[in-house]
Amino acid sequence: MVSAPSGAGKTSLCRELIDSFPDLRQSISFATRPIRKGERDGIDYHFIDTEVFQAMVEQKQLAEWAEVHGNLYGTSLETLTDAAEGGVDILLDIDCQGAAQIKENYQRGVFVFILPPDYSELEKRLYARGTDSDEVIQRRLENAQFEIPQASWYDYLVVNDDFQSAKERLCSIVSAERCRSHRTGQLLENFTVKGDK
Amino acid sequence: MVSAPSGAGKTSLCRELIDSFPDLRQSISFATRPIRKGERDGIDYHFIDTEVFQAMVEQKQLAEWAEVHGNLYGTSLETLTDAAEGGVDILLDIDCQGAAQIKENYQRGVFVFILPPDYSELEKRLYARGTDSDEVIQRRLENAQFEIPQASWYDYLVVNDDFQSAKERLCSIVSAERCRSHRTGQLLENFTVKGDK
Numbered sequence: 001m002v003s004a005p006s007g008a009g010k011t012s013l014c015r016e017l018i019d020s021f022p023d024l025r026q027s028i029s030f031a032t033r034p035i036r037k038g039e040r041d042g043i044d045y046h047f048i049d050t051e052v053f054q055a056m057v058e059q060k061q062l063a064e065w066a067e068v069h070g071n072l073y074g075t076s077l078e079t080l081t082d083a084a085e086g087g088v089d090i091l092l093d094i095d096c097q098g099a100a101q102i103k104e105n106y107q108r109g110v111f112v113f114i115l116p117p118d119y120s121e122l123e124k125r126l127y128a129r130g131t132d133s134d135e136v137i138q139r140r141l142e143n144a145q146f147e148i149p150q151a152s153w154y155d156y157l158v159v160n161d162d163f164q165s166a167k168e169r170l171c172s173i174v175s176a177e178r179c180r181s182h183r184t185g186q187l188l189e190n191f192t193v194k195g196d197k
Numbered sequence: 198m199v200s201a202p203s204g205a206g207k208t209s210l211c212r213e214l215i216d217s218f219p220d221l222r223q224s225i226s227f228a229t230r231p232i233r234k235g236e237r238d239g240i241d242y243h244f245i246d247t248e249v250f251q252a253m254v255e256q257k258q259l260a261e262w263a264e265v266h267g268n269l270y271g272t273s274l275e276t277l278t279d280a281a282e283g284g285v286d287i288l289l290d291i292d293c294q295g296a297a298q299i300k301e302n303y304q305r306g307v308f309v310f311i312l313p314p315d316y317s318e319l320e321k322r323l324y325a326r327g328t329d330s331d332e333v334i335q336r337r338l339e340n341a342q343f344e345i346p347q348a349s350w351y352d353y354l355v356v357n358d359d360f361q362s363a364k365e366r367l368c369s370i371v372s373a374e375r376c377r378s379h380r381t382g383q384l385l386e387n388f389t390v391k392g393d394k
Contacts, residue, residue: 112376113378115384115385115388117387118387118388119388145388148385148388149385149388151378151385152378152382152385153378154378155377155378156373156376156377156378156381157376157378157381157382157384157385158376159381159384168372169372169373169375169376171369172368172369172370172372172373172376173369173373173376175365175366175369175373176353176366176369176370176372176373176374177373178366179309179353179354179355179366179369179370180352180353181310181348181349181350181351181352181353181354184353184354184356185349185354187312187354187356188312188345188346188348188349188354190314190315191312191315191316191342191345191346
């Protein structure tokens with residue numbers, strides 16, 4: 001799970017992560033909004049009816065969900081458990097609320113928060129991007145003030161001060177987590193003491 | 198803390214780690230054996246009298262210690278706490294018993310166990326090294342059968358199947374651990390909400 005305030009560089013960093021680890025899979029969310037031209041069901045999203053989505057919520061089949069502009073979006077628990085059981089690592093580019101729900105409902109996963117060096121640098125980057133109006137930028141900065149304190153419960157903090165070094169640190173987290181003994185303990189089965197078999 | 202059975206490649210991997218992270222410091226142990234020609238007190242070891250060492254043991258000043266061939270060797274708790282407080286990372290190349298004592302007495306630190314791919318590969322490497330007699334190699338292999346199951350309580354397992362990739366994984370552990378939020382939480386102090394000051 002990777003979260004960040006808007007402008008911290010999360011999207012670019014996640015793209016680099018996928019390039020570095022081609023076996024990392026991106027999660028496919030469920031969505032109730034109409035399918036758009038060029039989108040493919042089951043690839044961009046699993047497009048489902050609102051009633052079906054609501055039934056999934058009631059049956060606690062979603063690890064996280066949210067309403068955005070009147071549409072429902074969510075990640076199923078099955079997506080996460082199937083991947084874990086199949087030994088597949090999934091990358092979720094997700095906001096703080098979604099990440100908090102996953103921590104609560106799934107109780108596993110590795111949570112990484114990308115930080116800008118400070119607020120003034122974040123502001124500078126949002127203006128430099130040139131994609132948002134002043135009003136939108138001000139809203140993003142206000143949101144950042146609520147999002148950044150959430151970082152305290154994440155497992156890892158990566159400051160995107162220098163893009164290349166932030167990329168390397170993010171990649172090191174994936175690489176190191178794959179060596180953690182609760183994930184690699186089965187390696188010790190290669191070492192049954194001679195004569196035990 | 199890095200442990201491994203003899204022949205797994207720990208010494209070479211730790212050397213690469215120090216090359217990759219020049220700010221990693223190696224711990225200087227206390228020792229009661231006589232200083233040898235070319236050794237420097239306070240650099241190779243802190244050379245102390247047996248009585249002083251025993252007093253340190255009694256006053257629980259050592260994070261780990263052991264007797265080897267009639268001499269006493271140990272790592273002081275102060276070495277570890279001073280480094281932690283000074284923001285310095287220390288590398289300890291240490292056997293399983295020492296690592297277990299540190300886990301017990303210091304209750305912090307990151308524990309990494311280097312594994313060979315399997316026993317037959319370990320045996321092959323010990324013979325290929327050409328430095329030990331058959332008898333010594335057999336003793337090393339017997340020790341490995343006691344040491345390797347200890348790996349289960351370590352934080353990370355790194356299989357030295359391919360040296361370069363094992364090196365990268367070991368380096369990724371240092372890099373990732375430096376991003377862990379319990380070590381980097383003070384970064385969030387850069388983000389006091391405007392108007393709070």
